[in-house]
Amino acid sequence: MSLDKKQIEHIALLARLKLSDEEYAESVEKLSKIVDFVAQLSQADTTGVVPMAHPFDAAQRLRPDVVTETVERDRYQENAAAVSDGLYLVPKVLD
Secondary structure (H helix, E strand, C coil): CCCCCCHHHHHHHHHHHCCHHHHHHHHHHHHHHHHHHHHHHHHHCCCCCCCCCCCCCCCCCCCCCCCCCCCCCHHHHHHCCCCCCCCCCCCCCCC
């Protein structure tokens, strides 16, 4: 399936691309090759092929779900100018 200049213009419009006349000609050729290759791939016999999410049969290593940090809010707020109920109080900057 070959693409024509009108289809490339539409694709360029959707992608918000501004192409020159030379770039249109080059794009028609390159994108047509890509579309032809995809069409060729779709003709491959895939009966009996199990769909997979990843080519390697590997499990993802996960870290253990344990708490590794403690809450030290009170210690951090000791140096604050003003604190109320665990919140930093700052001067009003908008009217």
